[in-house]
Amino acid sequence: MKLLIEQGAKGDSGVVLLRSKLRAVSRRMGFSDLKREQMELVCNEMVTNQNKFADGNGLVQIWETAHPGPALDLFAFDYGKGIPNIKAAQQDGYTTAGTMGKGLGAIRRLSSESEIYSIAEEYAGENPWHGTAVWARFHQDDHDAALPHQIGSYARSYQDSAFNGDLIQVRCGPHKTRWLHMDGLGHGREAAEVVEGIGYFLDDETPVDGLMQRLSQRLQGTRGAVAMICEVDAVEQTFKVCGVGDMVAYLISSGDKKAISFSPGVLGHAHRTPETTTLSFPPQALLLTASDGLRRSITLRTFPELWRLHPQMIALVLGQVMGRHNDDRSVFTIRVNPSMRT
Numbered sequence: 001m002k003l004l005i006e007q008g009a010k011g012d013s014g015v016v017l018l019r020s021k022l023r024a025v026s027r028r029m030g031f032s033d034l035k036r037e038q039m040e041l042v043c044n045e046m047v048t049n050q051n052k053f054a055d056g057n058g059l060v061q062i063w064e065t066a067h068p069g070p071a072l073d074l075f076a077f078d079y080g081k082g083i084p085n086i087k088a089a090q091q092d093g094y095t096t097a098g099t100m101g102k103g104l105g106a107i108r109r110l111s112s113e114s115e116i117y118s119i120a121e122e123y124a125g126e127n128p129w130h131g132t133a134v135w136a137r138f139h140q141d142d143h144d145a146a147l148p149h150q151i152g153s154y155a156r157s158y159q160d161s162a163f164n165g166d167l168i169q170v171r172c173g174p175h176k177t178r179w180l181h182m183d184g185l186g187h188g189r190e191a192a193e194v195v196e197g198i199g200y201f202l203d204d205e206t207p208v209d210g211l212m213q214r215l216s217q218r219l220q221g222t223r224g225a226v227a228m229i230c231e232v233d234a235v236e237q238t239f240k241v242c243g244v245g246d247m248v249a250y251l252i253s254s255g256d257k258k259a260i261s262f263s264p265g266v267l268g269h270a271h272r273t274p275e276t277t278t279l280s281f282p283p284q285a286l287l288l289t290a291s292d293g294l295r296r297s298i299t300l301r302t303f304p305e306l307w308r309l310h311p312q313m314i315a316l317v318l319g320q321v322m323g324r325h326n327d328d329r330s331v332f333t334i335r336v337n338p339s340m341r342t
Contacts, residue, residue, distance in 0.1 A: 010056025046076035054080025082120035111136035148234035152311030154319030165191025166330035182227035219268030239281035253285035293329025
């Protein structure tokens, strides 16, 4: 997933730039005229809502994603007073501004997938953020809704440099999803060259610990990296992970968050022989993996109700709020596709 633009919603010049970028990207990606018109309407609603309810104190991002299929994402994030009742706010006719009250409902209808999340100021307490986040995704026509898992990702380089030392590679199969989550040491060009140099690494058959050993061998002679390789199986309802170094995975299930950390070391240099951890991964569970660019102070109470939403919304909110701004940062989230649950 690649961030194409982040633009504040306040000021005519910024909004013009945002709309111009949206038109150019949607045209390049081959979206139909109808979908491109729907994107513009959704973008306009996001900007209008931020100016009305957050005094323009927010931003809108455009993301291009390749997994599970080509798509364009719009993400609006503000620092306003928030919405106390999300369900009511999404109903047509609901308004606190004397308007027709169709904005949030229109976003839901016009996009392929969408989520709205908010923490109201009066309920924020010690939370690090209050405001409203709105995510809308537009799929290409060939989107496969029958994949076993829903996924989300967030990757952003230090100071939005062209070079990102964090890497997320995903391989989606009919029952299994595998991913490599990797962090080249440091940041900038040298760290990016480490992760880019491995090429497309995943296969369907090699056990995750075997892949990790192969990765360490490939990284010899470089500055090195820390990484984890994960696999979730929708049939067996299992999660397997093998990792080395300062990264973390969280398994969230039944109101509990279990942290999984790894032995110290650097791939390509000195580290212990990596071992595979296998855990149950029930259909309602959420799995989250992150580099050290994500703060470890996350609790389930910090973001109430967020964990029930689409994994992409979870990744975007956590990356935006809990990301450290002095390093590359990346988050990957996954759960069983609700349409595949029995």
